[in-house]
Amino acid sequence: MKALLSLLRAVPRPLRSLLLAGAFWALGYHAVPRCVPLPASLLKPANSGRVYLASDGAPLRHLLNETGQRASDEVTMAEVPAMLRLATLAAEDKRFFKHGGIDFLATARAVVENVKSGRVVSGASTITQQLVKISRGPQPRSWRAKVMEALQARHLEQVWTKDQILGAYLTRVSYGNLFTGCRVASQGYFLKPLRDLTPAEAAFLAGLPQAPGRLNPFRNMAPAIKRQQWVLSRMQQAGWLTDEDYDLATAERLRLAGFHGGFIAPHAVGLIESRLGSDAADGVVKTTIDSGLQQQVERVIGRRLESLRAKHVNHAAVVVIENATGAVRALAGSRDYFAADGGQINGAWTPRSPGSALKPFTYARAFERGLTPASIIPDLPVEFQTSTGLYRPENYDLKSYGPMTCRQALGNSLNISAVRVLQDLGGAKVLQDLLQKLGVSTLTEDAEHYGLGLTIGNAPVRLLELTNAYATLARLGEQRSWTLLANNPSTDAERVLDRDACWWVADILSDNQARVLTFGPRSPLRLPFRVAVKTGTSTNYRDNWTLGYTPEFTVGVWAGNFEGQPMDDVSGVTGAAPILRDVFHWLHERQALTWYERPTSLVSVRIDPRNGKLVGPQSPVVRQSYSEWLPASRLPAVATAADYEAKSGRAWLPPIYKDWVRSKDNWLASLVACAEVERETAFHIAQPADGLIIRLDPDLPKDQRLVLQAVPDDKVAWHSATLSIQRKGSQTTALLQPGEHSIEARRHGEKARVRITVTR
Numbered sequence: 001m002k003a004l005l006s007l008l009r010a011v012p013r014p015l016r017s018l019l020l021a022g023a024f025w026a027l028g029y030h031a032v033p034r035c036v037p038l039p040a041s042l043l044k045p046a047n048s049g050r051v052y053l054a055s056d057g058a059p060l061r062h063l064l065n066e067t068g069q070r071a072s073d074e075v076t077m078a079e080v081p082a083m084l085r086l087a088t089l090a091a092e093d094k095r096f097f098k099h100g101g102i103d104f105l106a107t108a109r110a111v112v113e114n115v116k117s118g119r120v121v122s123g124a125s126t127i128t129q130q131l132v133k134i135s136r137g138p139q140p141r142s143w144r145a146k147v148m149e150a151l152q153a154r155h156l157e158q159v160w161t162k163d164q165i166l167g168a169y170l171t172r173v174s175y176g177n178l179f180t181g182c183r184v185a186s187q188g189y190f191l192k193p194l195r196d197l198t199p200a201e202a203a204f205l206a207g208l209p210q211a212p213g214r215l216n217p218f219r220n221m222a223p224a225i226k227r228q229q230w231v232l233s234r235m236q237q238a239g240w241l242t243d244e245d246y247d248l249a250t251a252e253r254l255r256l257a258g259f260h261g262g263f264i265a266p267h268a269v270g271l272i273e274s275r276l277g278s279d280a281a282d283g284v285v286k287t288t289i290d291s292g293l294q295q296q297v298e299r300v301i302g303r304r305l306e307s308l309r310a311k312h313v314n315h316a317a318v319v320v321i322e323n324a325t326g327a328v329r330a331l332a333g334s335r336d337y338f339a340a341d342g343g344q345i346n347g348a349w350t351p352r353s354p355g356s357a358l359k360p361f362t363y364a365r366a367f368e369r370g371l372t373p374a375s376i377i378p379d380l381p382v383e384f385q386t387s388t389g390l391y392r393p394e395n396y397d398l399k400s401y402g403p404m405t406c407r408q409a410l411g412n413s414l415n416i417s418a419v420r421v422l423q424d425l426g427g428a429k430v431l432q433d434l435l436q437k438l439g440v441s442t443l444t445e446d447a448e449h450y451g452l453g454l455t456i457g458n459a460p461v462r463l464l465e466l467t468n469a470y471a472t473l474a475r476l477g478e479q480r481s482w483t484l485l486a487n488n489p490s491t492d493a494e495r496v497l498d499r500d501a502c503w504w505v506a507d508i509l510s511d512n513q514a515r516v517l518t519f520g521p522r523s524p525l526r527l528p529f530r531v532a533v534k535t536g537t538s539t540n541y542r543d544n545w546t547l548g549y550t551p552e553f554t555v556g557v558w559a560g561n562f563e564g565q566p567m568d569d570v571s572g573v574t575g576a577a578p579i580l581r582d583v584f585h586w587l588h589e590r591q592a593l594t595w596y597e598r599p600t601s602l603v604s605v606r607i608d609p610r611n612g613k614l615v616g617p618q619s620p621v622v623r624q625s626y627s628e629w630l631p632a633s634r635l636p637a638v639a640t641a642a643d644y645e646a647k648s649g650r651a652w653l654p655p656i657y658k659d660w661v662r663s664k665d666n667w668l669a670s671l672v673a674c675a676e677v678e679r680e681t682a683f684h685i686a687q688p689a690d691g692l693i694i695r696l697d698p699d700l701p702k703d704q705r706l707v708l709q710a711v712p713d714d715k716v717a718w719h720s721a722t723l724s725i726q727r728k729g730s731q732t733t734a735l736l737q738p739g740e741h742s743i744e745a746r747r748h749g750e751k752a753r754v755r756i757t758v759t760r
Helices: 002-010 013-035 082-092 104-117 127-136 143-159 162-172 182-190 199-210 221-237 243-251 266-275 291-311 355-368 406-411 415-425 428-437 447-456 463-474 499-509 512-519 577-590 655-662 675-681
Strands: 051-053 059-062 284-286 315-322 327-332 376-379 384-386 389-391 402-405 532-537 543-549 553-560 602-608 626-631 651-653 672-674 684-687 692-695 705-711 717-719 724-728 731-735 739-747 750-759
Touching: 059 182, 059 266, 082 127, 082 162, 082 199, 082 221, 127 143, 127 162, 162 182, 182 199, 199 221, 199 243, 221 243, 266 327, 291 315, 291 327, 291 577, 315 463, 315 577, 355 406, 355 415, 355 428, 355 447, 355 463, 355 499, 355 532, 355 543, 376 406, 376 415, 384 447, 389 447, 402 406, 402 655, 406 415, 406 499, 406 512, 415 428, 415 447, 428 447, 463 499, 463 532, 463 543, 463 553, 499 532, 499 626, 532 577, 543 577, 553 577, 655 672, 655 675, 672 675, 684 750, 705 739, 717 724
Parallel strands: 051 284, 651 672, 692 750
Antiparallel strands: 051 059, 315 327, 315 553, 376 402, 384 389, 532 543, 543 553, 602 626, 684 705, 705 731, 717 739, 724 731, 739 750
């Protein structure tokens, strides 16, 4: 040190002063800054909020970070287009690549301008200094703070590259309206990725960080445009824009999108946040949602509900599942998330009564255990003894339909038939166990609590879970869990239902003829391509459902009112079905939907639906027969002549149908007959009974008469060889005499005879 001082003393004073100044400069510009620590937040990853993306990368929702901003993770310079980089430099720091963190020329110029004006009219902070300021957070305005900012900027320039500094600045700078970072700002103002920005849009964004509040374009566009034009002129002056590009950019009319975090699929995002949040770390969360399909579903809901407004239908929810993966491709929980009448309620997750939508699972189990689509179910009034008393199921129209094949019973959604089938399977526990295996989580009570009414929907279920249960039918019995996260794929498929049984269910639910009794030939359930469809309507029209599937997709729809108010006579086929129909049309336009190959174990046979038997060579001509696919090992008996009335070809029904045949519910009319009814309705003498013994009463006049009555009683001729018969008005009588007598009645060639005995 002494030697150094001696050497300095030997140097001439002017040169010595210059050397000392240089030393102090080197110390202050290069050494001292390294002793000043950088802001801690600058050394951490950007404080981004959670970003939800659709399966194609489109933004669904950008949540606020802990500071209340919408921010993204670090922006790489490869991601930032050249025009945005140049516009940012033109707006904030033209000499960025020439200075070392502090632009002394700009500082000197700013001092001169501020002194001349007597106030601060110009700043000289470089991009590096601004990045430091952003990272330090709010600081008091003082010379000490400015010096610290400058020293930290120098330190940063010594350890980071220019690209790192510019990338960090573009990630952390505020563009106003809670948009932090250029990536978020590009989406927020223009709904564009950075790569698609035009020079005019890039200059617009670059101009905003100077004063995000004052330049807020959503409040007043003019100041923001004025700033943009200034940035474009700076770019032209610097040679970064040609005259032609400058003219085009200045003339371009900007269209702001007004994106405020995104609300595509808000109920899906909310479900992930509330139920799966622990599986989704901060940052980018890629979902399974198809943004195009999601927006189409939301449009369909809005349009269809508008047409149902007069029917007091205010809400609807839709779920679309991709069967192969279990991925939820669309989930709309309400008509409008921001609607005041419960828009934030997630109708896809709120348990509601499904009505008949559970019946296919009852039939799937029944097919596994021996029934076939040709099996006959007696759709007749019936009562079941339960722990809470008698249970008497009724069909929706309070009618009974007599002999029904399983195809007809399921296709027409008959309640009595479904309850009978579940009873024969062993009761509610069978169906409850199956639904729980399929992921329905709301059936938490004992099976006795639901009883046989479970098959007709007396227990609440969630639309999302029920749609996924239908997706198991669509996969022909293979169960997968549903998923909303692209990085959390569905579990491996597990077989829970027989493949052939599920094929039968799909075949029935896609058979328009099988449901014609209830829904008619041209209902909304009839699509121009094959779709398995099932409806459900709860008591008093409070909820209606339609679920449908093809091998590719399963769609579930609920419609009703979140408050539980009944709709005005709106069923699943008139409320939810049109929504499902529109969704499937859109899916089919994007991707041609297919159908299932028939199982090779099934053979085609002709079935008489009145008795479920095969139409064979000895059967009479059966016009009502239809083609059915059944396993060769489980074919029903062949119908014979004994199964039909000889003259008319009416099918004989068992005695249990006696009352139904005579009732007004008998929609088969002259196509069926019952032996007991035939015997009762054949021409016969109703009074007196054959073998009757009559004792004359001595206390009465000798002229004692017996009333004669036949069925039918019109145009009847009475005759007796031993008794006098008299007709007076509508009444016919015989004058009684002691002895044995034969009384005969004749009508249209038919005869009936009885014998009576009269004693004193």
